[in-house]
Structure formats: structure tokens, C-alpha cells
Amino acid sequence: MHAAGKGRNDIAAALDRGAGTITNLAREMDLSFDRSATAAATEAKKIDAKARRIAIIERTYARIERLHNRLDTADAGAFKFTTSTVNGIETKALDHVPGQEEKAFAGAITQYLNQVARLEAVDGDPGVDAARSMLGSLAEGLNRLAGLDGGGDDSGEG
Numbered sequence: 001m002h003a004a005g006k007g008r009n010d011i012a013a014a015l016d017r018g019a020g021t022i023t024n025l026a027r028e029m030d031l032s033f034d035r036s037a038t039a040a041a042t043e044a045k046k047i048d049a050k051a052r053r054i055a056i057i058e059r060t061y062a063r064i065e066r067l068h069n070r071l072d073t074a075d076a077g078a079f080k081f082t083t084s085t086v087n088g089i090e091t092k093a094l095d096h097v098p099g100q101e102e103k104a105f106a107g108a109i110t111q112y113l114n115q116v117a118r119l120e121a122v123d124g125d126p127g128v129d130a131a132r133s134m135l136g137s138l139a140e141g142l143n144r145l146a147g148l149d150g151g152g153d154d155s156g157e158g
Contacts, residue, residue, distance in 0.1 A: 008033045053119050064112050067105055
């Protein structure tokens with residue numbers, strides 16, 4: 001079956017055996033399976049996932065901008081504030097953002113920005129973070145040597 005070009009899963013299904021069993025038997029017979037289709041499928045899946053992350057990032061940035069725009073309406077006296085009163089639900093245009101509303105908007109914006117940062121980090125260049133870390137450590141070391149860290153000379157020398 002292997003010589004006929006059948007894949008491991010096809011052989012396992014035809015023989016009613018587990019894929020692991022077929023893998024072990026193939027290894028014992030010094031046989032291997034063509035994994036180019038698997039590699040191509042995996043790469044396609046990675047590309048699709050990256051495209052989905054980019055779309056989510058764009059939508060999240062748009063939502064953040066809408067929240068900022070809504071906050072900015074207060075500058076023109078048009079911030080819509082809805083509340084329950086004894087007369088029922090009322091909406092008023094305000095020239096300021098009430099404290100609780102400002103806090104809620106700030107919290108939402110912060111959460112969205114944190115989500116975006118995590119998603120962007122997935123596709124980021126790990127070398128950039130390593131370089132930043134190295135440069136930060138270098139700056140700390142130079143500050144210590146120059147005595148700019150406020151702690152004096154840490155070298156132990158007189």
C-alpha cells in the first residue's frame with residue numbers, strides 16, 4: 001500500500017488500525033510518508049490564522065476610534081447620556097463626560113489596546129523584543145557605571 005502511494009491515514013483506515021501503529025510499522029521497515037501535503041496544509045492554516053488576526057486587530061482599532069469619537073462629542077456639548085429617572089429613561093446631551101462613563105470608556109479602551117498588543121505580538125518579530133531587552137540591559141549597565149542610578153558605586157572598589 002505504501003508503494004502504491006497511499007498515505008498513513010489511508011492505510012490505517014483500510015487495515016482498521018491506528019495511525020500510530022502504521023507509523024511504528026513503517027519506521028521498523030525504514031519507510032516514510034510524503035509529508036509535503038501536510039506541510040502545505042499547515043502553512044495555509046498559519047496564513048489563514050494570521051489574516052484572521054489582522055482582521056480582528058483592524059476591527060478592534062476601529063472600535064477604539066469609535067469610543068474616542070464618542071468621548072470627543074462632549075467638546076461640542078453633544079455627549080449623549082442615558083439614565084433612568086423617576087420619569088422613565090431619559091437621554092440628555094452633555095458638554096462633559098460623567099466620571100463613571102469616562103472610567104468605563106477608559107477601561108474598555110485599555111482592554112481593547114491590550115488585546116491588540118497581544119495579537120500583534122503573535123506575528124511580531126521576536127528579534128525586536130530581544131534587541132529591546134538587550135538595549136535596556138545595556139542602558140542600565142551604563143547608568144550604573146556612570147553612577148546615574150542614584151545608588152552610588154556598586155563595584156565594591158574604593
